[in-house]
Amino acid sequence: MIRCIAIDKDEESLTELKGLIEKIPFLTLIDTFSNPLDANSLLARRSADLIFADPDMSVINGIDFIKSLNYSPLVVFITNNRDYAVDAYNAGVLDYILKPLAIERLIRAVTKAYELLIPDDTRGRSTGTLVESNRYLFMKVDNRMQRFSTDEILFIEGCNDYVRIYTTGQRPALASMNMKNIEKKLPLGHFCRVHRSYIVSLGRIDSIERKRIKIGEKIIPVSSSYYPVLLQAIDATTPS
Secondary structure, three states, rough: OOEEEEEEEHHHHHHHHHHHHOOOOOOOEEEEEOOOHHHHHHHHHHOOOEEEEOOOOOOOOHHHHHHHOOOEEEEEEEEOOOHHHHHHOOOOEEEEEOOOOOOHHHHHHHHHHHHHHHHHHOOOOOOOOOOOOOOOOEEOOEEEEEEEEHHEEEEEEOOOOOEEEEEEOOOOOEOOOOOHHHHHHOOOOOOOEEOOOOOEHHOOOOOEEEOOEEEEEEEEEEEOOHHHHOOOOHHHHOOO
């Protein structure tokens, strides 16, 4: 997972950005800030891999802010202001996005970060195999901890603070975990959230038609906001 923070003095923009970040499976949003100086203690610990920020900050210039850091996280500027673009690229900013922000544009930016921060062997893209540490998940089912093989999971359905896990050859199991937490535990590049209530195994998809996924006899809806994420995930797993 890529750990990230977001900084924007406009609370509405910050809320919108937070919602989009949370739709991207390989990003973990640590915190959001309206004042960049409030992020100093977190950044001093080098806790973020990626920073999303509007360079037009209230207390410090965005370029000066990233130059002041004691390490070099990746930075994506998202702003209404074109004036910082040249200085941003000279400072090594990964990407420069003009508002209004669309999720397709955000995906293009974070894909660059993904390719820089996640090694090929971790992604499993060259061999198509799962990372060993992510081959199994243990989750509480009834009063026991049950092991699930991730390569046998077909899809996962959210049910408030529980998830229903559908696997090959077994009855669905109801596990005590919410969608956000199980999404973090799944192996990167093999699963994709396609709806507020559904995560699917990319390798188990039989077909996609009219924003509906077919896995066996099950039809799973794809919400409009997650559809670009799904297409990006499929493209990343397709050999070039």
